[in-house]
Amino acid sequence: MESQLNAWNSLYKQQEDRNKELQEEVTALHDLFQKNKVQNILDLGCGSGRYLLHFAKLGYTLSGIDISGEAIKQLTERLAAENLQADLQCADMIQLSWQDNFFDAILSIRVIEHNELSSIRMIIKDVYRVTKAGGYFFINIKKYPPWKDWKDGKFARIDDHLYAPTEGPEKGIIHYFFTKAELEELFADFSIINLAEDKKRQHYCLLLNKNNSK
Numbered sequence: 570m571e572s573q574l575n576a577w578n579s580l581y582k583q584q585e586d587r588n589k590e591l592q593e594e595v596t597a598l599h600d601l602f603q604k605n606k607v608q609n610i611l612d613l614g615c616g617s618g619r620y621l622l623h624f625a626k627l628g629y630t631l632s633g634i635d636i637s638g639e640a641i642k643q644l645t646e647r648l649a650a651e652n653l654q655a656d657l658q659c660a661d662m663i664q665l666s667w668q669d670n671f672f673d674a675i676l677s678i679r680v681i682e683h684n685e686l687s688s689i690r691m692i693i694k695d696v697y698r699v700t701k702a703g704g705y706f707f708i709n710i711k712k713y714p715p716w717k718d719w720k721d722g723k724f725a726r727i728d729d730h731l732y733a734p735t736e737g738p739e740k741g742i743i744h745y746f747f748t749k750a751e752l753e754e755l756f757a758d759f760s761i762i763n764l765a766e767d768k769k770r771q772h773y774c775l776l777l778n779k780n781n782s783k
């Protein structure tokens with residue numbers, strides 16, 4: 570994990586304003602959140618705050634966790650510049666410190682896939698624990714197999730479904746690619762509201778609900 574942490578920190582140092590564009594599938598959650606009185610949101614792997622800032626500006630109460638100290642530093646500065654507040658933690662999301670049934674909604678945008686499958690299973694278990702009954706979990710995640718021109722073809726296979734770029738700013742950062750069947754199995758404790766490819770057909774968007782009756 571140390572090498573992954575170093576890779577993330579150096580990526581954020583190189584690209585301070587990375588990922589500004591907001592995905593429609595994520596911003597559209599505002600309607601669902603309003604209808605269902607969502608207030609308390611966790612942004613899992615919040616990075617430098619692309620979505621955390623967006624939802625904080627809309628008036629939600631935000632918490633964020635990210636393993637990269639550099640990302641959390643940049644987000645702290647951005648929050649201060651916007652006069653906004655959030656509960657930020659610089660930690661590995663494999664074990665969350667929040668109490669059971671704490672969040673109305675959890676977001677994970679292109680995050681969980683940067684871990685090995687055994688860790689991904691543990692992360693999902695803990696996300697389930699901290700989600701309120703009736704709460705939501707929205708995930709944007711890579712679709713298996715890697716598309717032909719992903720990283721201009723400059724990537725290596727590490728294990729089943731696990732790849733890492735061999736060049737460029739994300740060199741060495743692991744990416745796990747998921748099949749639909751695998752997602753259905755991994756998230757079986759939740760009810761799947763929607764599981765669909767995003768516009769470019771390279772990622773899945775998954776909207777889940779922690780159903781009371783399960």
Ligand SMILES: C[S@@+](CC[C@H](N)C(=O)[O-])C[C@H]1O[C@@H](n2cnc3c(N)ncnc32)[C@H](O)[C@@H]1O
Pocket residue numbers: 577588613614615616617618619620634635636637640660661662663677678679680683684
């Ligand atoms: C591709 S970035 C996405 C950031 C943000 N969600 C966005 O959409 O802009 C992935 C983020 O996940 C974080 N991350 C990866 N594995 C993590 C882990 N095990 N615990 C906490 N953060 C992690 C990385 O540090 C990085 O900031």
